[in-house]
Amino acid sequence: MIKWLSVVLSMLLATQVYANENISPRQLLKDMSLAVQERNFDASFVVVKGKGMEPYRWLHGQVEQTDLEILTLLNGAGLEVVRVDDVVTYFEPQTEPYSLSTDVIDGPIPEALLRDISALDASYDFVLGGKERIAGRPAQLVRLVAKDESKYNYWLWVDLQSALLLKAAYVNQRAEVLEQLQLTHISVTEKPAGQLLELKSKTLPVPVSAIADDGHSKLQNNWQIGWLPNGFKLLKSDRHKLNLNNELADYFLYSDGLVEVSVFVQRPLTGQRASGALTSGATTVYVHNAGAFDVSVVGKVPVETAKSIAESVKRSL
Amino acid sequence: MTQSKFDVNNEQMTSEILDAERELNLGNQAQLDAEKFARYALIGDVMRQKEQAAPCIDITASVAAAIADEPVYNMTEEKTTSQQQKHESNVVQMSFWRRPLSQVAIAASVALCTVVGVNNFMPQNSIDAQAPVLQSIPLTGTVAPVSLSSEPAMQSAERGVRELQKQRIGALVLEHQRQSRMAHALSKNTNQAEKDKQEEN
Numbered sequence: 001m002i003k004w005l006s007v008v009l010s011m012l013l014a015t016q017v018y019a020n021e022n023i024s025p026r027q028l029l030k031d032m033s034l035a036v037q038e039r040n041f042d043a044s045f046v047v048v049k050g051k052g053m054e055p056y057r058w059l060h061g062q063v064e065q066t067d068l069e070i071l072t073l074l075n076g077a078g079l080e081v082v083r084v085d086d087v088v089t090y091f092e093p094q095t096e097p098y099s100l101s102t103d104v105i106d107g108p109i110p111e112a113l114l115r116d117i118s119a120l121d122a123s124y125d126f127v128l129g130g131k132e133r134i135a136g137r138p139a140q141l142v143r144l145v146a147k148d149e150s151k152y153n154y155w156l157w158v159d160l161q162s163a164l165l166l167k168a169a170y171v172n173q174r175a176e177v178l179e180q181l182q183l184t185h186i187s188v189t190e191k192p193a194g195q196l197l198e199l200k201s202k203t204l205p206v207p208v209s210a211i212a213d214d215g216h217s218k219l220q221n222n223w224q225i226g227w228l229p230n231g232f233k234l235l236k237s238d239r240h241k242l243n244l245n246n247e248l249a250d251y252f253l254y255s256d257g258l259v260e261v262s263v264f265v266q267r268p269l270t271g272q273r274a275s276g277a278l279t280s281g282a283t284t285v286y287v288h289n290a291g292a293f294d295v296s297v298v299g300k301v302p303v304e305t306a307k308s309i310a311e312s313v314k315r316s317l
Numbered sequence: 318m319t320q321s322k323f324d325v326n327n328e329q330m331t332s333e334i335l336d337a338e339r340e341l342n343l344g345n346q347a348q349l350d351a352e353k354f355a356r357y358a359l360i361g362d363v364m365r366q367k368e369q370a371a372p373c374i375d376i377t378a379s380v381a382a383a384i385a386d387e388p389v390y391n392m393t394e395e396k397t398t399s400q401q402q403k404h405e406s407n408v409v410q411m412s413f414w415r416r417p418l419s420q421v422a423i424a425a426s427v428a429l430c431t432v433v434g435v436n437n438f439m440p441q442n443s444i445d446a447q448a449p450v451l452q453s454i455p456l457t458g459t460v461a462p463v464s465l466s467s468e469p470a471m472q473s474a475e476r477g478v479r480e481l482q483k484q485r486i487g488a489l490v491l492e493h494q495r496q497s498r499m500a501h502a503l504s505k506n507t508n509q510a511e512k513d514k515q516e517e518n
Binding site: 088090100101102103104106111112115116119233234235236242243244245247249251253255257260262264266269270271273278283285287296298299 | 482486488489494503507
């Protein structure tokens with residue numbers, strides 16, 4: 001009986017593989033990142049985090065060899081990010097606009113998916129899912145499955161015709177959707193949108209050189225971070241004051257290609273406090289009270305992962 | 318000499334007024350020595366053994382002295398602050414246009430992050446059942462039982478700590494967002510550096 005079942009199962013698997021033979025998930029994602037970089041489009045999408053919802057407008061186009069992109073958060077005080085080739089400028093409420101020299105906007109869609117998906121190879125497997133209808137278009141599901149359980153999975157629904165992203169979601173190990181992004185409208189046009197033409201004529205702040213001091217940016221060695229999930233690499237570590245409350249923090253930034261994790265080591269706050277976590281969508285904030293110091297971990301990782309990272313931080317000898 | 322003469326005249330006038338030998342009018346009021354007048358009146362009352370309804374303690378002088386001192390004290394204060402202002406005027410002018418704005422900025426962003434920190438960061442039911450300990454201790458909840466059983470002073474202290482913690486979490490989330498913006502460029506750099514190293518080897 002079992003033998004018979006396994007035969008049927010293997011046959012089923014075989015037919016599925018056969019049916020999908022002409023589509024490789026990797027190729028689909030490559031097509032997607034190319035489409036995002038090459039096409040002129042005007043899209044609207046929403047990001048749903050628990051009970052919260054954030055609507056965005058996203059424009060991209062090429063004007064005379066110049067790559068232009070605008071991402072706008074439409075609710076609340078707002079946030080507007082514009083990109084002209086390799087310069088990204090962030091306009092935030094009540095903060096001086098500033099530019100960074102990077103070729104991708106840090107928005108709700110992970111940067112690696114918009115550029116170089118090979119950055120994901122180390123930590124994620126690419127698995128093809130079924131076909132679905134999303135935003136009125138036929139879409140193909142691709143799952144980025146984390147190679148270990150310490151990370152969330154990321155699911156993407158890609159338009160079969162235009163190869164543009166239609167929907168995406170952070171999904172935990174029990175297949176529960178934590179945070180999702182859904183396109184509500186997209187128009188792919190021959191000519192770039194008028195706003196992009198306007199953008200090209202604007203003068204933007206000179207980019208702040210954040211990479212220039214790369215050699216010095218990895219000097220922070222007061223602390224040993226004993227454990228990190230596989231695939232996370234240190235991008236930056238330093239000691240600086242936090243923008244908002246002027247508190248000094250020893251800072252570490254890690255990335256596994258898909259998500260970033262920040263580790264802060266700070267002076268402990270007075271008072272009786274227990275360690276604990278807060279989550280919003282896929283983002284976890286874990287604050288660990290280590291007695292003589294506080295360790296906080298922020299990132300799109302499961303609570304257990306954030307907790308393990310925070311608890312592994314020791315004073316280096 | 319004229320001064321002493323004036324004093325004598327003055328004293329006489331005061332005495333006359335006290336004895337109702339001379340009428341008090343606007344003309345001689347200026348010459349009336351109020352202090353002496355009061356003292357004479359007091360002496361007279363004592364001599365006549367008039368009962369004092371209330372012990373008469375003359376504090377007018379000390380009050381007057383205090384009042385006289387007051388403007389001087391203020392003036393020195395003003396002087397020093399104006400000096401300081403002059404001293405700092407360069408700095409103030411430079412950052413004047415920016416300072417009020419940045420204060421608003423901080424206030425607004427704190428508000429923004431508190432909203433993020435409190436409303437959105439409420440523990441969701443999706444926090445894993447595998448970690449029940451965590452679910453039962455959301456950051457804002459941990460202190461509640463303690464403060465309920467203690468004095469108001471303790472309560473406000475706890476609230477202060479909670480406020481600080483909220484602020485800190487807001488700051489951390491914002492900082493993470495901002496730092497992440499460079500992540501892609503940084504990781505490209507790190508990868509490039511690694512490749513270069515490998516090639517060198």
